[in-house]
Structures are given as C-alpha cells and as structure tokens.
Amino acid sequence: MSTPVPRQDWPLYEVFIRSRAGLEHKHVGSVHAADARMALEHARDVYTRRMEGVSIWVVPAVQIVASDPAEADALFEPARDKVYRHPTFYAIPDEVKNL
C-alpha cells in the first residue's frame, strides 16, 4: 500500500438552490470542492438530479456568520411583547368592512 497521505478534505461549501424562478434560494446542504466552480458542479450533481433547481449558490462555509443559539433570547426576545405590530392587535367593529 502507498504511504498514507495526511487526510484533508477540500473546503466545505454550503449549497443554496432556487427551485424555480420567482422563489428564493433555499439552503439544501453542503459539498466539498477544490474551488467554487467545482462546488457548483458538485452541487448540481448532488442536489439537482431531478430538476430541483434553476439556480445554485455556493458559499464557502467558513464565510458564513451565524447567530449563536445561546444569544437567541437576547436577539429575539425584544420582539415578543410588541404584539401591536400585528393587525390582530386592533379591535375594529364587525360593521366596518374592508379594513
């Protein structure tokens, strides 16, 4: 057997697919690739074998900045008591139409 090569993956890319025109790109998974072009081709092979997409984004996984679940309260709690941002907060008499 040949000398063991130190294991190293190609960089990881996160894959986003637009399933059809008019819809947003949606995260579907990831691929490893040596470069961006190869990442697109791998994403095509892995995630669109049945016409699942008309457009692909690949983003180097290391470039994604994500919020920390431990901060979820600090980030999202302030919106919780602002029910007046929803239309149902306002009581309008039934007789009033088209409002």
Add this chain to the structure above:
Amino acid sequence: MYTQALDSHGKEPVPAPTEPAAAHFQARIDADEKIEPKDWMPDAYRHTLVRQISQHAHSEIVGMLPEGNWITRAPSLRRKAVLIAKVQDEGGHGMYLYGAAETLGVERAELIEQLLAGTAKYSSIFNYPTLTWADVGAIGWLVDGAAIMNQIPICRCSYGPYARAMVRICKEESFHQRQGFEIMLTLARGSAAQQAMAQDALDRWWWPSLMMFGPSDADSKHTAQSMRWKIKRFSNDELRQKFVDITVPQAQFLGLTIPDPALRWNEGAQHFETGPIDWREFQAVLQGNGPCNRERLAARRAAHEAGQWVREAAAAHADKARRRAA
C-alpha cells in the same frame, strides 16, 4: 438505502438526567422541537448521531458496489440507464449523509478513513454477492423496500440535518423499489428459466433483507435511549413485521415462494408470522465474515487510492489559481 440498527452491542454513556442542561435538552425533544447543529446537546447524543449517520452514509456508498456489478451487463439500454441513475442516487445519498454528519463537528475525511480502515460498520446486506440479473431486481424490491421502511420514521428524527437529509432520500427511494419490482415482475412473467432466476434471487435475499432491521428487540440494548432522543421511532421488530406484512402479498402476486416453511398468516394478530432468523449469520457478516466483506472494502480502498492523485491535483490547481489571483 440504508440504515441499520447496528449499534446494539456498542457502549455509550447515558447522560445523567439530573444535569440541568440535559433535562432542558430532553424537554425540548419531548416537545417535538428539532435540534440544530449549533444547539447544545449531550455528548452521547452527538456521538450516537455521528455513528449512526456515518454508518448510514457508508452503507449508501458501499451499497453502490453490488448493483454497480451489473451496469455493464444490464439486459437493455433502458435497464442500464435506470440502474446507473439508481446507483448514482445511492452515491448522492451518501453525500447528503456525510454532509449531515459533518454538521456535528466531524470531518468527512475522518469518517471515510474509518470506513476504509474497517473500523466503521455499514449495512450487513451489502456483503452478499449479486450473482444474476434477478439480484438487481431483488435488491430494488426487497433491500430498498426494507430501507424505506427503516428510513421513513427517521424523516421525523429530532436532529434537523439528519431529518432533512432523510426527507430528500425517501423521495428518491420509491423509484428504486419500483424499478426493482418491475424487474422481478418481468422475470416472473417470463420463461421458466427467468422465473427460476427470480425465485433463486428471492431465496437468497429474503433472510438477509429481514436482518437489515437489526437484532431482535430483546437483544437491542440502545433502542430505548434512541427512542427517548427521538432518533428512532419504532423498534427493530416492529419495522421488520411491517416489512413482512407488506412484502409477502407482493411475492404472492409475483407467483414466487418466500423461502420460509414456517411462514403463516395469523388471523388473530392480522400479521404474518415468520420462522426464526439465523442471527449467527447476521453476527458473522457484521464481524467481517460475510461472503463479500473483504471484496467490498478492497474495492472501496482501491477507488480511494486511485482517486488520491486527482484530489491532490485539483487542490494544487485551485491553490495556484488563488495565488495568481491574489
């Protein structure tokens, strides 16, 4: 394909239920919340998932070999195109699953190294040979059929990335099973020799397919913990029973005989009862002594080593392009 309850003889620590973080975690699972990669999770949950998802991924990859064996000898261009598409899907399933495992903080290269070193398990079913074209039909019908039975509940698994990968996989498996059944149907309606070939394939794949559901519940030590974590939703025996109940009538439709003289319909229970499974055979295959274990691993190692220069060249090329652009 193909997950299998292989973990029954592993050892894993069970989290102390008094630990507040663990209690909070369990409460989230009990409330049917999904766990996502960056969420806190007990080490044992993480390790169980890494092992199960990577074994599942390895099974998809090794699973390409028995059917790949027949691509060049498929009886028509249609059958060949279908078989290539099916085998390519299995490769894709492996990719979805390695990707899901990586969200738990392991590297793909590390998982593949475990497979090639023979320290990681994969489904026992792929250590059986594909001797005739009918085996391709039997695999699609029975092996993918058993896989679907195993995998559909995992679409509701508590770990988000695994559940999502499984939804994608399950959508693709139905074609695998139907093309296999169609092959069996064609043979079953064919000449006496073709019928005999179909029967022979069923004779050889029936029991190994039942073993795909893993050890019987009495011997399955980790089912309870996996159920509490909602990684597993049904026990091995429950899934096996469901598979038998739907598959026996299909065999009857084909005019084939299930190779089990003890098989009988239990009117009271509304289930088919089967004869005993030979668990010594299952253990022997898991321990590396099935008909094709050595051949399968040798094929994976050869493919990996033959591709090494390609991976290195692509990385070197990308590196050079980056430096030129800088």
